[in-house]
Amino acid sequence: MGEPFEQASFGATTVYFGERRGKYPHGNSIAVRGRSESVVIDPSLGLVARPAAERPRADRVLHSHCHEDHFAGSFLYPDAPWHFHEADLPGIGSLDALLDLYGYPEPIRSAWAKTVVERFHFTPRPDARGFRGGDVFELGGARIEVIHAPGHTRGHSFFRILPDDLVVLADVDLSSFGPYYGDAWSDLEDFERTLASARELRARWYATFHHIGVIEGREAFLERLERFAAVIADRERRLLEYLAEPRSLDEIVRHRFVYRPQDAVAFADGVERRSMAQHLARLERAGRVRQIDPGRYRIAPS
Numbered sequence: 001m002g003e004p005f006e007q008a009s010f011g012a013t014t015v016y017f018g019e020r021r022g023k024y025p026h027g028n029s030i031a032v033r034g035r036s037e038s039v040v041i042d043p044s045l046g047l048v049a050r051p052a053a054e055r056p057r058a059d060r061v062l063h064s065h066c067h068e069d070h071f072a073g074s075f076l077y078p079d080a081p082w083h084f085h086e087a088d089l090p091g092i093g094s095l096d097a098l099l100d101l102y103g104y105p106e107p108i109r110s111a112w113a114k115t116v117v118e119r120f121h122f123t124p125r126p127d128a129r130g131f132r133g134g135d136v137f138e139l140g141g142a143r144i145e146v147i148h149a150p151g152h153t154r155g156h157s158f159f160r161i162l163p164d165d166l167v168v169l170a171d172v173d174l175s176s177f178g179p180y181y182g183d184a185w186s187d188l189e190d191f192e193r194t195l196a197s198a199r200e201l202r203a204r205w206y207a208t209f210h211h212i213g214v215i216e217g218r219e220a221f222l223e224r225l226e227r228f229a230a231v232i233a234d235r236e237r238r239l240l241e242y243l244a245e246p247r248s249l250d251e252i253v254r255h256r257f258v259y260r261p262q263d264a265v266a267f268a269d270g271v272e273r274r275s276m277a278q279h280l281a282r283l284e285r286a287g288r289v290r291q292i293d294p295g296r297y298r299i300a301p302s
């Protein structure tokens with residue numbers, strides 16, 4: 001591994017691995033070649049880094065969702081139609097709409113705006129087209145079926161590629177980091193429903209966008225999926241332990257449950273706040289956590 005322009009073929013499907021095997025901010029892009037059309041899914045920084053002759057051709061560009069690392073190379077295909085799930089479609093229409101999707105407060109919002117433009121080549125495409133779960137792209141001898149898998153973003157989708165029997169899992173990336181639901185347009189409980197339905201996915205190959213790469217076989221997939229899903233319960237368990245003493249959301253954010261204290265991530269505080277507020281809200285609904293003074297929370301006596 002570690003070759004800069006590594007790729008792997010699965011019939012009509014080719015995976016173009018990004019640097020460090022697609023570890024964020026890089027990612028693994030996918031091309032599907034049919035007799036009548038070629039499609040690229042999630043053009044990443046890895047495609048930008050390749051010489052033009054080594055990039056896949058595309059008659060259209062599909063996106064699993066509207067996030068910076070998944071459209072970072074889409075500008076390489078200005079003449080092709082770009083597609084997103086209709087729920088994520090507003091995000092590609094303008095920089096402001098994209099920043100609303102993340103929902104980070106200032107001053108993170110302005111710094112992040114600069115990053116998505118300069119580092120991830122954000123290019124507004126108000127003419128991008130929407131798809132829905134169940135939609136099919138026929139490429140001639142190969143087809144791509146959309147499976148709506150929300151939670152990470154509202155429109156996050158899987159793609160099933162036939163006849164290669166490969167499912168694109170995108171940011172259900174099976175990493176040890178675990179599920180990311182830290183944006184304004186993320187939803188913890190949608191993510192959990194998506195993880196539950198992912199257990200029913202049957203395929204030979206499972207392709208993740210980040211460094212886990214392509215997994216062969218349902219058994220290996222399910223094992224990783226369980227470990228990935230368990231991170232949610234682990235964050236919640238650690239939050240409950242922390243709430244043995246009364247704490248404010250600001251203290252929870254500073255303590256860090258999603259990132260590690262030493263992780264230098266510019267938007268970490270925003271992600272911690274959005275992620276852990278969702279845990280807090282549902283623990284409160286379930287009667288497991290109580291607000292003892294305004295803005296201070298503690299576990300409820302059982």
Ligand SMILES: [Zn+2]
Pocket residue numbers: 065067152171
């Ligand atoms: Zn994402």
